[in-house]
Amino acid sequence: MKRRDALKNIGLSAGLIVATPTVISLLNSCSTDSNKWSPVFLNKEQAKVLMEIVDVIIPKTDTPSANEVNVVEFLDKYYKEILDDNRQDWLKNTYAKLVDLIKLNYSEDINSLTQENYKDLLDNHMILNGESDDISELLKKIKSDTIWSYKISEFVGENVLAYDPIPGVAYCGDLQELTGGKSWSL
Amino acid sequence: MTDQQYDAIVIGTGISGGWAAKELCENGLKTLVLERGRMIEHIKDYHTANLDPWDMPNGGRITPEIKERKFKQHRTGYVTDPVCEHFFVDDIKHPYNEVRRFDWIRGYHVGGKSLVWGRQSYRLSEIDFEANKKDGTAVDWPIRYKDIAPWYSHVEKYIGVSGENLGLPQLPDSEFLKPLTLNCAEEDFKVSVAKNMNDRVVTPARVAHITEGTKPGLGRSTCQYRNRCMRGCPYGAYFSSNSSTLPAADATGNMTLRPHSIVHKIIYDEKTKSASEVEIIDGETRQKHTFKAKIIFLCASTVPSTSILMQSTSKRFPNGLGNDSGELGHNIMDHHFVVGASAKIEKFKEKYYKGRKPGGIYIPRFRNIGGNSDSKDFIRGYGYQGGAYRTSMSEVVAELKYGPELKEAILKPGGWRIGVTGFGETLPDHNNKMYLDYDKLDEWGLPTVTFDADFGENELAMRKDMKDQAVKMFKSAGYKDVEGYDSIDSRAMGLGIHEMGTARMGHDPKTSVLNKYNQIHTCKNVFVTDGSFMTSSACQNPSLTYMAFTARAANYAAKQFKNGNL
Numbered sequence: 226m227k228r229r230d231a232l233k234n235i236g237l238s239a240g241l242i243v244a245t246p247t248v249i250s251l252l253n254s255c256s257t258d259s260n261k262w263s264p265v266f267l268n269k270e271q272a273k274v275l276m277e278i279v280d281v282i283i284p285k286t287d288t289p290s291a292n293e294v295n296v297v298e299f300l301d302k303y304y305k306e307i308l309d310d311n312r313q314d315w316l317k318n319t320y321a322k323l324v325d326l327i328k329l330n331y332s333e334d335i336n337s338l339t340q341e342n343y344k345d346l347l348d349n350h351m352i353l354n355g356e357s358d359d360i361s362e363l364l365k366k367i368k369s370d371t372i373w374s375y376k377i378s379e380f381v382g383e384n385v386l387a388y389d390p391i392p393g394v395a396y397c398g399d400l401q402e403l404t405g406g407k408s409w410s411l
Numbered sequence: 412m413t414d415q416q417y418d419a420i421v422i423g424t425g426i427s428g429g430w431a432a433k434e435l436c437e438n439g440l441k442t443l444v445l446e447r448g449r450m451i452e453h454i455k456d457y458h459t460a461n462l463d464p465w466d467m468p469n470g471g472r473i474t475p476e477i478k479e480r481k482f483k484q485h486r487t488g489y490v491t492d493p494v495c496e497h498f499f500v501d502d503i504k505h506p507y508n509e510v511r512r513f514d515w516i517r518g519y520h521v522g523g524k525s526l527v528w529g530r531q532s533y534r535l536s537e538i539d540f541e542a543n544k545k546d547g548t549a550v551d552w553p554i555r556y557k558d559i560a561p562w563y564s565h566v567e568k569y570i571g572v573s574g575e576n577l578g579l580p581q582l583p584d585s586e587f588l589k590p591l592t593l594n595c596a597e598e599d600f601k602v603s604v605a606k607n608m609n610d611r612v613v614t615p616a617r618v619a620h621i622t623e624g625t626k627p628g629l630g631r632s633t634c635q636y637r638n639r640c641m642r643g644c645p646y647g648a649y650f651s652s653n654s655s656t657l658p659a660a661d662a663t664g665n666m667t668l669r670p671h672s673i674v675h676k677i678i679y680d681e682k683t684k685s686a687s688e689v690e691i692i693d694g695e696t697r698q699k700h701t702f703k704a705k706i707i708f709l710c711a712s713t714v715p716s717t718s719i720l721m722q723s724t725s726k727r728f729p730n731g732l733g734n735d736s737g738e739l740g741h742n743i744m745d746h747h748f749v750v751g752a753s754a755k756i757e758k759f760k761e762k763y764y765k766g767r768k769p770g771g772i773y774i775p776r777f778r779n780i781g782g783n784s785d786s787k788d789f790i791r792g793y794g795y796q797g798g799a800y801r802t803s804m805s806e807v808v809a810e811l812k813y814g815p816e817l818k819e820a821i822l823k824p825g826g827w828r829i830g831v832t833g834f835g836e837t838l839p840d841h842n843n844k845m846y847l848d849y850d851k852l853d854e855w856g857l858p859t860v861t862f863d864a865d866f867g868e869n870e871l872a873m874r875k876d877m878k879d880q881a882v883k884m885f886k887s888a889g890y891k892d893v894e895g896y897d898s899i900d901s902r903a904m905g906l907g908i909h910e911m912g913t914a915r916m917g918h919d920p921k922t923s924v925l926n927k928y929n930q931i932h933t934c935k936n937v938f939v940t941d942g943s944f945m946t947s948s949a950c951q952n953p954s955l956t957y958m959a960f961t962a963r964a965a966n967y968a969a970k971q972f973k974n975g976n977l
Binding site for chain 2: 281282283284286303306307344347348351368372373375378379382385386389390392393394395397398399400404406407409410411
């Protein structure tokens with residue numbers, strides 16, 4: 226848990242703190258390095274695609290992107306350890322279909338794809354309203370899983386969302402005054 | 412082999428057993444307390460109490476292994492959560508059988524389900540104690556409200572219950588600590604119901620939490636509004652045997668607590684016409700032991716207590732101890748629920764809450780309590796529990812695919828929603844039963860329990876009203892997207908975790924198992940004070956009633972013991 230220790234050492238573990246550029250660069254140094262990390266459920270090509278998609282869904286702004294809080298490493302392990310056999314089979318098949326579709330539509334070389342290609346993929350193949358096929362279902366699942374795992378990551382839970390492990394009191398108040406307009410993480 | 416002799420033996424350490432232990436020990440009786448499961452020490456053994464989602468593997472999602480081992484406990488959808496699943500049994504290790512589905516949710520450890528209970532605490536009323544007699548259902552309760560009222564007070568003052576007195580005949584006032592504060596949406600609903608519905612009221616949930624000061628036990632302090640109660644509370648803010656009654660019993664020096672003690676039989680002595688010994692199997696060594704006592708309190712929770720009585724056969728009681736009536740194991744009840752409504756409240760967009768309350772709102776029973784409240788379609792009644800909250804993300808999230816705008820939306824709270832579910836009374840029915848299967852034994856060689864029970868016509872008719880009235884309240888408040896629901900198709904008894912009634916109280920040994928002091932009619936030194944004594948279910952959450960009856964019975968037993976009558 227290097228990332229966690231690093232954050233604790235600079236005193237970021239408590240309270241509501243807006244992430245600063247320094248914090249983000251620190252996070253960069255701790256986030257998943259695609260060269261060193263090996264997926265346990267997806268294959269390398271699928272993991273690469275997922276890493277690109279999650280950062281399109283949750284890009285870096287003044288707060289970390291999805292990859293900066295290791296969303297893909299988390300989801301890959303979650304697919305393997307939590308999902309039942311049927312769901313795993315469906316995911317394996319549909320991820321394979323997704324990679325085929327990407328190669329067909331954009332490039333045989335996955336590494337050459339741009340962010341714009343991935344935006345185009347989501348624009349055309351994630352169907353929010355209307356009949357949804359397997360690819361669309363997978364893209365929607367990726368969206369909801371990305372949001373969920375981003376929000377329950379330690380950095381986001383403690384520093385981006387409003388964090389209050391021991392409130393001590395319970396009352397209603399002004400949203401801006403209480404959390405600056407953010408949701409509580411717990 | 413026979414071990415030591417005690418004045419009293421208490422079987423079980425849950426909400427009833429803890430109270431029996433405390434009252435008997437404080438009355439000076441040398442008491443052996445037997446628990447079939449492992450020790451759970453207050454605070455020390457609440458290992459998940461301070462964990463955030465990112466501290467749990469996979470964000471705390473339930474693993475396939477837990478679902479496989481606890482496939483019946485998992486029917487609740489929440490007790491197999493990794494933050495609390497260690498307080499619930501393994502269904503493969505502890506099997507049972509179902510002629511009709513029955514969700515038997517169990518906790519085998521010191522403290523039992525008092526560690527994980529819902530903490531809702533409501534008194535039964537005179538209307539409830541008179542109901543069976545008035546409408547000719549089952550048998551009459553042998554006691555009335557005045558008999559138990561002082562014991563409700565005794566218990567409430569000790570454990571700490573927060574709430575608001577309303578002076579209602581159907582839901583008597585209690586000895587309250589200050590109520591939980593309603594949030595702004597709950598307050599809005601309360602005002603609306605007061606204005607639009609002249610027959611009902613909204614009140615803060617009455618819950619066994621310390622909201623001010625302290626209470627006796629192991630350093631119990633006020634609620635910190637973390638709402639992680641099911642993991643065990645490191646502040647001792649809600650009542651459990653582990654934080655309150657067992658430490659009190661221990662402090663007297665009169666209690667011997669013995670975990671890993673699986674009681675399976677109470678021995679009846681033909682000469683003295685009373686119970687003389689309790690037989691156990693040691694869960695660790697697998698050796699058998701017997702313990703002698705003058706008084707036995709059976710508090711193992713409804714189904715295990717009834718099962719122990721059924722296994723306690725003798726020449727005098729070939730069908731189970733105290734079972735001259737043939738009612739032992741019959742009349743099993745649970746509350747029927749998961750029926751109500753939810754809605755969207757398009758107000759208070761600039762309001763949010765601080766703190767996570769351990770209870771929301773309660774709407775006391777308003778049906779069949781006289782006058783215009785009477786229904787043609789069903790007898791008895793129901794109450795509602797519920798609450799209002801902001802959803803975790805802005806509604807815009809559903810319409811966006813990616814990008815900074817989506818990112819901003821996922822970090823903002825969504826709008827307000829409100830929901831209520833009814834908790835309805837279930838009538839006792841002789842055909843609803845549990846019994847033992849001696850062909851299917853557990854790993855201790857003991858018979859397994861078979862359930863054969865379901866809700867009846869009165870409950871099904873009541874559910875229509877439970878749904879309709881919830882919809883009506885939300886619509887009259889002007890709330891949007893009002894949706895009524897009724898999960899009747901996936902219903903089963905047990906899901907309410909209020910199983911009760913299998914060794915009922917009554918006036919007549921021919922039709923009931925226990926007398927008005929929770930004594931077996933025909934074996935007076937055995938007291939049964941968990942949910943099995945319930946003659947009717949009422950619609951209130953029952954734990955407070957189990958505690959009050961246990962305290963009353965234990966003090967009666969201690970008095971009889973001192974007078975040489977037991």
